[in-house]
Amino acid sequence: MLRVVLAQPRGFCAGVERAIEIVERALKKYGPPIYVRHEIVHNRHVVEDLRTRGAVFVDELDEIPPGAITVFSAHGVAKRVEEAAAERGLPVIDATCPLVAKVHNEGRRYAGQEREIVLVGHAGHAEVEGTIGQVPAKVHLVQTVEDVARLQVTDPEKLAYITQTTLSVDDTKGIIAALTQRFPSIVGPNVRDICYATQNRQQAVRDLAGQVDVILVVGSRNSSNSNRLREIGQELGRPSYLIDDADALQPEWFDGARTVGLTAGASAPETLVQGVLNGLRRFGEIEITTQDGVAEDVRFRFPAQLTDA
Known part of the structure; x- marks a missing residue:
């Protein structure tokens, strides 16, 4: 089973x-x-x-x-x-999303202080393009610690950073540490402003990795947060697969596995998760349990x- x-x-x-x-x-x-x-x-x-x-x-x-x-x-x-x-x-x-709008407001506030902005995010992502286009200031996009080392800014004393919402505290802390080390005067939002949903879903995968053999993430290939969930499982030593739906399941993924962790990105509906459970039943009997975790009650x-x- x-x-x-x-x-x-x-x-x-x-x-x-x-x-x-x-x-x-x-x-x-x-x-x-x-x-x-x-x-x-x-x-x-x-x-x-x-x-x-x-x-x-x-x-x-x-x-x-x-x-x-x-x-x-x-x-x-x-x-x-x-x-x-x-x-x-x-x-x-x-x-x-109101949390994205909050990042836009932060960027405009920093621009009003005549600061250049460093945006921590993924090039080409729709949210990043929208944020850059909402901030009336010079915006530098950084994706890695190495990008921080290459930054050329006008005035290191007049600098602020903001982050893409689908990155968690863990995703950004290394880059923010590098920014703070290189530009000690840089200012940025409180970590509480990081998207709660991204952080919670990533923590749930970290917890899952300690108790399962394989991790499945339901989500689309172009979903930043879904890709990151799969990467985290992989980084923690668990074979992890990003799947659109049950049709993508491969029986060989579960050879020798006794436990499977199942999650979904923030843009994946629960019906797809239930579909994957039905898909797993094609390979044999399953027993379903739900992890203890954060109960979200946010409404906008x-x-x-x-x-x-």
Whole structure:
């Protein structure tokens, strides 16, 4: 019998739940089609489900017809995107995660102090591009400690850092330590401002690694936080696999394994986790337990346009 330990917490965070429900409420209130700039969250199954219900996902605003209801994704957008939508008169509903919006506000506050900004994050990620485009200052992107050593700044005394929300305290502490060592005057947000969901899910995987033989992470390839969960399991010496759904399961992964840890990235729905449990039953009998972990009760307000939907 294979013992399966479910991570706690796992799956949807409050920002993702809110973003998905924003699209659902908009479809209910205004009717399809609703246009969404970029994937609302980084999960193929979620995007496809909303697409079948009338959401249209576009890369750029010029793909949206005049006057059509427009939703900005949970990752946030650059100021130029907001301005372009306003110029075209598009009615916008902003699904930016409030924790991402908080990072934008911090960046603007530091810019108001005439500081250059160091952004700790992944190049090309939608959230990073949105944050850079929200801060009216020079922004230096760093991804590694080595990037810190190569930084060229105008005034080391006028420097601040902010971080991508899908990085945890553990992900950023080495880079922040390197920044502080090289630029002792640098300022930054309190570690409490790190996304609670990222930190909790990563800690759950660290706890899982001590009690299982194999770790499965349900999430999409383009999901930053899901990839990081798999990496953590691997770093802790456990074979770890990132899977879209049950179809990706390979029986040889479980040869000689007695316990499997199962978690999901912050943009992966619980239905996919349950599907993976059913998929594991194809290989034999399973026993399911749930890890002790943090119970999350965070909820975010909806945009004013949708409070009645």
